[in-house]
Amino acid sequence: MTTAKSPLHIEEIARPTHDELARQHFVSSLRKQVMIDMAGQLKNLYTRKIEPNLRIKLKRPILRSRDIRRAMLEEPFFKSWSALRYAAQEMTWWSVQPQVERNLPELILAAKRIARSKGPGSLRLNSKLPIPKDVTRMDIHLMPGCFHTEHEADDVAAGAVYWHGTSVFSAGLKLRHKNGGVARSIAEYLKIAHPDFKPQRMLDIGCSAGNQLHPYLDVFKKCEGYGVDVAAPLLRFAHARSRNMKYNIHYSQQNAEKLDYPDNHFDLVVSSFFLHEQSALTNRNILAEAHRLLRPGGVMVHMELPPSSECDPYYDFYLDWDAYYNNEPHYAGFRKLDFAKECYMAGFAKKEFFSRRIPNYGTVSNEEFSESARGERPAPQHGNWASWFIFGAFKT
Numbered sequence: 134m135t136t137a138k139s140p141l142h143i144e145e146i147a148r149p150t151h152d153e154l155a156r157q158h159f160v161s162s163l164r165k166q167v168m169i170d171m172a173g174q175l176k177n178l179y180t181r182k183i184e185p186n187l188r189i190k191l192k193r194p195i196l197r198s199r200d201i202r203r204a205m206l207e208e209p210f211f212k213s214w215s216a217l218r219y220a221a222q223e224m225t226w227w228s229v230q231p232q233v234e235r236n237l238p239e240l241i242l243a244a245k246r247i248a249r250s251k252g253p254g255s256l257r258l259n260s261k262l263p264i265p266k267d268v269t270r271m272d273i274h275l276m277p278g279c280f281h282t283e284h285e286a287d288d289v290a291a292g293a294v295y296w297h298g299t300s301v302f303s304a305g306l307k308l309r310h311k312n313g314g315v316a317r318s319i320a321e322y323l324k325i326a327h328p329d330f331k332p333q334r335m336l337d338i339g340c341s342a343g344n345q346l347h348p349y350l351d352v353f354k355k356c357e358g359y360g361v362d363v364a365a366p367l368l369r370f371a372h373a374r375s376r377n378m379k380y381n382i383h384y385s386q387q388n389a390e391k392l393d394y395p396d397n398h399f400d401l402v403v404s405s406f407f408l409h410e411q412s413a414l415t416n417r418n419i420l421a422e423a424h425r426l427l428r429p430g431g432v433m434v435h436m437e438l439p440p441s442s443e444c445d446p447y448y449d450f451y452l453d454w455d456a457y458y459n460n461e462p463h464y465a466g467f468r469k470l471d472f473a474k475e476c477y478m479a480g481f482a483k484k485e486f487f488s489r490r491i492p493n494y495g496t497v498s499n500e501e502f503s504e505s506a507r508g509e510r511p512a513p514q515h516g517n518w519a520s521w522f523i524f525g526a527f528k529t
């Protein structure tokens with residue numbers, strides 16, 4: 134219960150009305166229907182009809198996802214599935230916008246009050262920072278205004294929409310496990326696979342609303358967190374949330390290609406769902422910057438969808454959906470990169486590169502997770518959020 138002494142946390146301010154909540158439940162269920170039930174039917178259609186026909190037509194095995202895409206574009210079921218998925222994606226943001234708009238003055242006041250309050254962590258904004266074209270030129274994930282747009286002074290709307298929207302996005306799929314998710318899984322993996330590695334200072338690049346930083350600090354209790362992003366409204370929201378919850382995290386508005394921290398400053402540099410939104414050239418700069426910032430013995434870990442080289446042609450085709458319909462134009466090209474080569478070009482020694490799947494910490498038993506982290510059993514196949522694909526390198 135909230136009293137005068139315990140002000141609302143920022144994510145509790147913009148509450149939905151009864152009807153808005155009902156709409157959000159509908160959108161979450163629709164996403165589940167599209168991403169699990171209908172996606173299964175699409176795969177069946179491919180296996181039973183499209184693949185055999187395509188083999189006859191091509192007179193060779195199907196090795197390229199673009200052959201599958203071409204055939205799928207002729208299929209009414211694929212078109213309906215894709216249109217529904219697109220609609221569900223748009224509705225995700227629309228379903229939370231009214232509650233954010235209605236409560237925006239209060240959200241802004243709360244973020245300002247928390248930023249002025251004493252507490253751990255800090256917020257550094259730079260209103261002169263040029264926002265990269267890859268962020269401004271289209272609404273990534275179909276989120277209106279993308280991450281960076283500000284409608285008024287001290288705006289936090291994009292942060293609140295992103296925070297509440299991702300909750301609707303994942304609710305039907307049960308992705309928000311109390312003790313699971315990407316960051317928790319990576320942190321637990323590092324702890325088991327590298328028991329001597331105890332980071333004191335870590336950086337999350339493209340940290341958005343701070344979704345992923347808290348779980349790292351829950352696992353590495355003595356670690357100080359840093360988060361960078363180019364979008365001020367997300368950072369204001371992230372900072373208010375973290376300070377409210379007493380996490381020691383320093384947020385700052387910077388471009389991950391060129392950061393203002395000194396060399397060898399961090400033990401751990403991470404990102405999640407981030408690199409695929411960048412061009413190949415930008416990614417080279419970001420990886421080189423991560424190398425500069427890590428101290429010898431430190432490690433960089435990125436979570437992404439698995440590269441094309443790790444997928445069968447159908448799954449490769451399936452994962453490319455976002456590149457065509459979700460305003461993530463670099464996605465398909467990114468998944469074709471050779472990550473080992475990219476890390477090497479950024480300065481990491483070849484032998485220090487790693488890539489692997491790790492189980493989602495929230496969905497497997499502790500025993501299964503530990504065995505998998507120690508390399509004694511394989512992680513579950515990628516798909517339906519059973520496991521995460523990570524790659525990275527230690528700095529020598």
Ligand SMILES: C[S@@+](CC[C@H](N)C(=O)[O-])C[C@H]1O[C@@H](n2cnc3c(N)ncnc32)[C@H](O)[C@@H]1O
Nearest residue numbers: 280339340341344345362363364388389405406
């Ligand atoms: C998909 S979101 C990342 C999501 C977040 N890491 C998570 O796991 O929930 C991508 C974020 O990267 C930020 N971004 C894009 N380009 C950037 C850059 N060059 N430097 C820093 N942040 C950037 C965007 O503003 C956005 O918040």
